[in-house]
Amino acid sequence: MARFLAAAMFAVAGILISASAWSFCGFYVASAGTELFNQASKVVLARSGDRTVITMANDFQGDVDEFAVVIPVPTLIEREQIHVTDNAIVDHLDAYTAPRLVEYFDRDPCISDDRYAFAVPPQRTATGEIIWPHSGVFGVTVEASYTVGEYDIQILSATDSGGLAAWLTENGYGIPEGAESVLESYLRQGVHFFVAKVNLQEQERLGYSYLRPLQVAFETDRFMLPIRLGTVNADGPQELFLFTLTETGRVETTNYRTVRLPSDRPVPLYVQDDFAEFYTAMFDRQVAQTDMRVVFLEYAWDMAWCDPCAADPLSPSQLRELGAFWVRDDGTPARNVFVTRLHLRYDAERFPEDLMLQETGDRENFQGRFVVTHPWAGPIECPAGRQYLASLPRRFETEAQSLANLTGWDIADIRQRMEADGQSMTLLGGNEGDWIEELWPD
Numbered sequence: 001m002a003r004f005l006a007a008a009m010f011a012v013a014g015i016l017i018s019a020s021a022w023s024f025c026g027f028y029v030a031s032a033g034t035e036l037f038n039q040a041s042k043v044v045l046a047r048s049g050d051r052t053v054i055t056m057a058n059d060f061q062g063d064v065d066e067f068a069v070v071i072p073v074p075t076l077i078e079r080e081q082i083h084v085t086d087n088a089i090v091d092h093l094d095a096y097t098a099p100r101l102v103e104y105f106d107r108d109p110c111i112s113d114d115r116y117a118f119a120v121p122p123q124r125t126a127t128g129e130i131i132w133p134h135s136g137v138f139g140v141t142v143e144a145s146y147t148v149g150e151y152d153i154q155i156l157s158a159t160d161s162g163g164l165a166a167w168l169t170e171n172g173y174g175i176p177e178g179a180e181s182v183l184e185s186y187l188r189q190g191v192h193f194f195v196a197k198v199n200l201q202e203q204e205r206l207g208y209s210y211l212r213p214l215q216v217a218f219e220t221d222r223f224m225l226p227i228r229l230g231t232v233n234a235d236g237p238q239e240l241f242l243f244t245l246t247e248t249g250r251v252e253t254t255n256y257r258t259v260r261l262p263s264d265r266p267v268p269l270y271v272q273d274d275f276a277e278f279y280t281a282m283f284d285r286q287v288a289q290t291d292m293r294v295v296f297l298e299y300a301w302d303m304a305w306c307d308p309c310a311a312d313p314l315s316p317s318q319l320r321e322l323g324a325f326w327v328r329d330d331g332t333p334a335r336n337v338f339v340t341r342l343h344l345r346y347d348a349e350r351f352p353e354d355l356m357l358q359e360t361g362d363r364e365n366f367q368g369r370f371v372v373t374h375p376w377a378g379p380i381e382c383p384a385g386r387q388y389l390a391s392l393p394r395r396f397e398t399e400a401q402s403l404a405n406l407t408g409w410d411i412a413d414i415r416q417r418m419e420a421d422g423q424s425m426t427l428l429g430g431n432e433g434d435w436i437e438e439l440w441p442d
Contacts, residue, residue: 046323053323
């Protein structure tokens with residue numbers, strides 16, 4: 001996960017703020033991008049009506065003089081229908097849609113939930129458009145926004161330190177304990193606040209691992225992707241990541257079964273350090289269980305927002321560069337762009353036909369997402385806290401079973417690794433008789 005430290009330095013004191021890419025429902029900590037898989041191709045297919053733009057990126061390695069690609073297209077292609085684009089845009093789309101690991105932290109079980117009720121959820125209009133509470137909420141106003149180099153910068157004013165702390169927390173700036181009083185001291189001086197985050201698009205632009213993608217635009221009444229030629233000289237099964245940009249909703253295959261990737265599964269804490277190994281093992285198992293005959297849905301979401309965001313949504317100009325010609329580049333967030341991420345491992349035997357596609361009216365959000373949850377590590381001095389401790393071994397066992405089912409890894413090895421990581425299956429506190437003591441305390 002991209003992290004950086006920003007210091008708010010003033011004449012008297014400073015606050016060190018750690019920015020992490022997260023939303024109010026959890027911290028995003030890792031993602032499973034296409035780079036985890038060998039012999040992987042990335043294709044972006046933008047379509048509206050019969051107008052189609054295909055962007056193709058390959059993982060070719062070796063002397064570029066030896067590179068060649070054969071692309072079946074439905075019509076005669078003129079020069080103006082061919083374009084070369086930047087890898088960074090495709091990489092950004094990959095990062096935005098990648099299956100991800102998020103982390104949560106248990107709250108103090110001895111404090112009631114109303115202490116955490118400051119967060120304001122996003123609102124939606126009648127048409128489903130999301131309105132984020134980023135400005136004018138908690139007494140915070142975004143006075144100016146800039147992009148400077150690889151940083152997105154905002155200048156804030158605020159009327160209340162508690163509201164400012166809540167705004168910063170909701171927008172990914174994890175403030176340290178005790179910072180609210182320092183914020184209040186600066187607010188009394190009438191200062192503004194300079195906040196910054198890394199712009200992932202600019203960061204990714206610094207390095208490439210693929211040849212620049214080729215693009216072809218044409219009109220056809222067939223919504224499909226040719227894949228058969230790719231199996232002719234393939235050395236074993238290949239990985240294909242298909243990203244579609246459409247106006248109405250999710251895309252699925254019609255001549256092969258499209259299934260959703262397992263999602264929202266709890267996993268042990270140590271997966272945070274081994275997410276790449278976990279994800280490839282999990283996907284290998286899914287492929288084996290389906291005899292490599294299905295297309296997996298890894299992500300389906302409205303491009304206007306995300307939760308949690310593995311990367312910023314693509315801008316209107318980026319979406320137009322990828323072929324979403326219906327998007328207006330007028331300085332407002334992109335609307336009417338639904339992104340679908342499909343992942344398949346294929347060979348000529350199990351995928352003898354090209355992919356036939358259809359756009360559905362389904363706009364239900366979906367993401368391949370896995371969850372680690374950190375237990376409360378602070379002091380516990382209440383009956384509810386003892387009950388909480390007593391519940392942890394059962395939760396840890398559930399996480400172990402989930403990981404074993406997803407990957408096929410040996411459950412004994414998983415338990416041993418969890419024990420070494422502090423996730424003991426032994427009762428941590430309390431016992432079955434505690435309820436009697438709590439019923440008639442001395």
